[in-house]
Amino acid sequence: MINYDVDVAVIGGGPAGLAAAVSAREHGAKNVVILDRNSWLGGILPQCIHDGFGVEETGTSMTGPEYAEKYIEMAKKHGIDVMKGTMVLQFNKKLEITAVNKKGLHKIRAKSIVLAMGCREKTRWNVMIPGNRSSGIYTAGVAQAFINLYNIIPGKNVVILGSGDVGLIMARRLKFEGANVLGVVEILPYASGLPRNVVQCLDDYDIPLFLNYTVTCIDGKERLEQVTIAQVDDKMNIIPGTEKKIKCDALLLSLGLVPENELASDVGIEIDTVTGGPIVNQYLETTLAGVFACGNCLQVYDTVDVLSADAKNAGKNAAKNLTIQKEDKKISAKIVPGKGVRYVVPQRLSECERVHLTLRVEKPQESSMLRVIAGDKELLKKRLPWVNPANMIEIDVNIPSDTIAFMQSLEVTLDDH
């Protein structure tokens, strides 16, 4: 066993981990280490070769690899230790991390830990698609890695299930590589990816988008031969007689992402069942003191810009945690999603001050009123011209110190008026 002591250990070297590590250094942490199981830094970004990263943050549109390189340079400049090819197996309540790489088993004792493990993709088994277990069925992100990192084309005639951004971008990518994209199938009445991607990845290349449709059967002995798609009604039940058969040799699944949090839940950190990420307070500290969470393992972000900004906050607080003498927290109020709101992060409030909330709504809606309410007090009221579950909403709200008594809750709601 190889032993180390560090100030801040960051688990995951994607954009979230990099931003958190840099920020921890900038805020006084001396000894910062990033642990990542990949042989490279940047997480998922090197395979996201399209542009659109960093627009809000820097004003220029970068590709994924360019964005990653920017942060990798910063990490280098700040003298952050990096352990690549290193898989974190677990950590305990004393913040001792067990990790393994080719050199052996490592024990890293940290004063603060930042979780930045990213997310995994949902698979066929998350949505239970009936049919054969033929080859040719990939998650969209795996297909993205095949094409963009390893020069392997997953199929010639492709159907994509799910209209999230990764799926839309893969539709165009496959077209560029000479494959036929026979359609993107979406169970909801609207595309779940950004409108920009619907226009520039599907409409531009006349790729059909089947809304209110889903894949109902997969056929193929060895290799995928065809899929059956069918229309669904407003209760998501399949409408008999609407089935269409599509001959294809690959099916890509873009069904959404699931935060990767086995490490957190194993040590007893509470997980929010809606976001799939740890429950955190406004300092992005989880229910285990000294452990912070950021990036896609906290909640699935739309853009890397907002993700990095929040991750810097987590890194800063991880550094502050080194010097703060922990007195008993005065309050611990819950921040809960009310009518029309699916989730709010952070889920807890430890101190009354100005806090940054990120949230998602239940469904697309024109002109609506967002409110933050504490008991019978309205802390914030904001008219939103247009909301969509695909677009995360960020708001800052002032919480006066007399607002919350011990264990009272703060509610965020969305109304028609």
Added chain:
Amino acid sequence: MITEKKITCIVCPIGCKILVKTDGTQFEIVEGNKCKKGIEYAKNEALDPRRMLTTSALINGGEWPLISVKSSKPVPKEKIFPILKEIKKNAVDAPINSGQTIIKNVANTSIDIVATKSVKKL
């Protein structure tokens, strides 16, 4: 010939469906835009639609088989496939640094193809 085109505006998340009339040089909004920005967007889309092009090129002797690339400027939409074809024809040699031009004046567009990743020699 004057044709009608339906353009989805992507300036903001509302995504107005803007109906325009155009003959390739003249342009007129029929309906659908909720704000002024939509007019500018629809005009460009109707008369000279352009896109940033990102793809990858083969690289010899590198730590990866591919190097990701982009166009130095948005390219005319109808040039996308000719440009892709030209990128496919060439393989570059490692090492290549991010930002390095790998094809100049691709498909006679006076636009360059630039690496977006650094690939070391193996």
